Structures are given as C-alpha cells and as structure tokens.
Amino acid sequence: MKPNEELVDEHLIISRSVSDLASMAKALEKGAIVPAKLLKTELAFIENFVHRCHHRKEEQVLFPVLESLFSLRPHDQVPELLIEHEMSRDILKILVVAVNKYANGDHSQVVKISRSAEAYKTLLIEHMKKENSGVLKMIETDLAADRKLEIMERFSLIEEQLGLNHHNNYVDLANTLHDQSKRLAA
Numbered sequence: 001m002k003p004n005e006e007l008v009d010e011h012l013i014i015s016r017s018v019s020d021l022a023s024m025a026k027a028l029e030k031g032a033i034v035p036a037k038l039l040k041t042e043l044a045f046i047e048n049f050v051h052r053c054h055h056r057k058e059e060q061v062l063f064p065v066l067e068s069l070f071s072l073r074p075h076d077q078v079p080e081l082l083i084e085h086e087m088s089r090d091i092l093k094i095l096v097v098a099v100n101k102y103a104n105g106d107h108s109q110v111v112k113i114s115r116s117a118e119a120y121k122t123l124l125i126e127h128m129k130k131e132n133s134g135v136l137k138m139i140e141t142d143l144a145a146d147r148k149l150e151i152m153e154r155f156s157l158i159e160e161q162l163g164l165n166h167h168n169n170y171v172d173l174a175n176t177l178h179d180q181s182k183r184l185a186a
Helices: 003-029 036-070 078-103 107-133 135-142 145-162 166-185
Strands: none
Touching: 003 036, 003 107, 003 135, 003 145, 003 166, 036 078, 036 107, 036 135, 036 145, 036 166, 078 107, 107 135, 145 166
C-alpha cells in the first residue's frame, strides 16, 4: 500500500465515524435515548484513531516530508492543515467535557454536544477533502518510490508504538459503532 492510499482509507473510516457522532448527537437533541457510554466510546475512538494515530502520521511524518520537498510551491497547504488539526482537537475537548457532564446527568449539554459534533464533522470532512485533493495527490504524483517506502516504514513504526493490532482493533470498533449508530437512526 502507498502512503496516500493508507491515509485515504483512514479518511473514509474517519468520515463515517464523525458522521456517526453527529447523527447520534442530532438524535440526542431530538429526544432520542443515546447512551452516554456510546458517545464516550465514539469520542475515545476519535481521540485514539484520529488524533493519536492518523494525525500523528500526518504531523510527524507526512507534513515534514512535504514541507521539505515542496516548500517552494505557491500554495503550501501544510500550515493550514496543521491549524485545522488544532481546531479539531479544540472541538474534541469541548465535546469530551460536554459528554462527561451529560453522562453525569446534565442534560443542558445536549445542544452543545449536537452543535459541537456537527462542527467537528464539518471541519474534518472539509479538511480531508483538502488533503485528498491536495497533499495526497502530490504524494502520488511527485514523490519518488523510495520516499513513499520511507513514509510507509515510518507509518508502521507509529502503528507499532501504539500497540499490537491497534489499527485493526480500531477499524473493528468503528464498524461496531457505525452499526450502533444506524440502530439509533432507525
């Protein structure tokens, strides 16, 4: 697999997960019973898969390579993408606090959860579209095969540091959460 393919595959998983989170939050706002444990599990997935794994691959491996190779290009997207990663972390923090308060019985957090989940989804989906059509296309077309291999090796190191089967376990969790989200919507 190539680095751009791996990241695009992860984008598909992330897109579905943030959409599931927004759907659960919207259902909660409309009065559905959404277990706090389900929301917490979705947020834990996002924290671990999106921020500790996927964004780490981009921030520690991909973006530095791109900046070193393509810094003379007139439309360097990396600084903007890094800002969006920070924005997504900020929204996630708001969501975690609101869901924890909701789990402790504070139902006044429902609107904050819904609006924050929608903002998070919108930010990440637009962010991933930018990456898919920008930096990930550059990797495919402009990066030499040996550099792609080096990136994949460094991605593998990150996965190893996160633990045995980290990636597969989180993909399985995303699928389980998606099934639970669909049941809520039915």
